[in-house]
Amino acid sequence: MTQVPQPGIGELPSLRQLNRATLIAFGAAVILVTTVLPAEYGVDPTGVGRLLGLTEMGETKQADAASHAAPAPPAVAAPAASPTPALKAGEPVEVTLTLAPNEGREVKATMKAGGEFDYRWATDGPEVRFELHGEQTGAAEGDYTSYEKGSSAGASGKFRAPFDGTHGWYWRNRTDRPVTITVTATGDFEKFAALP
Missing domain, CATH: 2.60.120.680 (GOLD domain)
Incomplete structure (x- = not known):
């Protein structure tokens, strides 16, 4: 069996380095939730995206993607639409x-x-x-x-x-x-x- 060498005390990250990495990760998560999700997917859990005008942009992108994509078969039977009646000129x-x-x-x-x-x-x-x-x-x-x-x-x-x-x-x-x-x-x- 091969033994994996253990890092020495001098090779481990310091408390300051761990705190810095944690703050960077937290900042990235905040940016993701407040700007990327609203701008790309129209998902705005905090409301900040709507204030910045990003949510509408994301919703438009999603509508565009959905209208270009081939319709996926529904998970349940699609509700029936009313049939098209025989057309008579001028009738709604x-x-x-x-x-x-x-x-x-x-x-x-x-x-x-x-x-x-x-x-x-x-x-x-x-x-x-x-x-x-x-x-x-x-x-x-x-x-x-x-x-x-x-x-x-x-x-x-x-x-x-x-x-x-x-x-x-x-x-x-x-x-x-x-x-x-x-x-x-x-x-x-x-x-x-x-x-x-």
Whole structure:
């Protein structure tokens, strides 16, 4: 059996060196919690990140990453979205979906360039992360155009398609309870439905 040599008293760190190393590690932990987590992941346990404007940046990064990533299969069966009724010109189409905590889903309209629709969407209370975006017909996987993103409990307005393709919203529930979103649209589209 081989014996491992033991360090001598002169080779051990001093109390001052141990205290200095501890303070450096503590400082790094403070920076991690107050700036890195809010700026990169939108996680702000202390509230300092929100005061510095870093939390919104992190939430936006996470929404971008989620909208670019292929949707992961849900751990539980996805709640059913309302079916798309047969479209009649000028009649509103309503889609309702429920997002589990940290789940993301999309509702898209298939449109021709120049087509317009009026829309209104709202949650049953809490704000969700959203991005209004579009994919051009024939575009490469992951290639899309972002029109608007942020956090809200609802929005309304008019949308005009800049190109042929699909246009709509991606929502992500960042709360710890299910959130129901109802979106209504009236206008020039071939299809308006929730994506699986």
